Amino acid sequence: MARYTGSVCRLCRRENLKLFLKGDRCYSDKCAFDRRGYPPGEHGQRRGRKISDYGIQLREKQKVKRIYGLSEKQFHLFFKRADKQKGITGTNLLVFLERRLDNVVYRLGFVNSRAQGRHFVRHNHFLINSKKINIPSYLIKIGDVVEIREKSLKIRPIEDALDAVVRRGIPQWLDLEKDNKKGIVKNFPSREDITTPIQEQFIVELYSK
Secondary structure, eight states: OOOOOSOHHHHHHHHTSOOOOSGGGGGSTTOHHHHOOSOSSTTTTOOOOOOOHHHHHHHHHHHHHHHHTOOHHHHHHHHHHHHHSSSOHHHHHHHHHHHBHHHHHHHTTSSSSHHHHHHHHHTTOEEETTEEOOOTTOBOOTTOEEEEOGGGTTOHHHHHHHHTHHHHOOOTTEEEEGGGTEEEEOSOOOGGGOOSOOOHHHHHHHHTO
């Protein structure tokens, strides 16, 4: 499945949830979801539509896939990996997704969105333990130090993201040293650390059929 290249504001409206896919714009009065919080299309405002159990499960999978910006194949691979690991499959899946490097630089406030994180990771703007890593799906480990390359410190989008980090906040499993432009992975995220409204059991049910 090819990566979605259309308007990401339509995705928020389709999932009936602000997914924060456009960074600072999602916090402003320009947010399309705040102005039109109903599904796109000519039937978007139709009420009373009954959704099947399968439809509910599918929508939850699509929502999480869109939040983290993954293709169908990538998402399914993460699910299979989570299913093989000890513990609760749904929680394992979310922890894997949170550990992705493109998500971690977003959580640390180095970028304004995960999509921007993917772009900047691919262009070698970040270091892991002083080494270049340009793979967005790279899974960080406890104790890893994520920092902005010295040559990238003056890039305007990175500066803007760091200026806005207070509004978004830093998860407890990460530690940001803003003055040093680096973050430290203190722990893996727990389920309680992931505050986005996700019902991962529906995804497990969908893939278990």
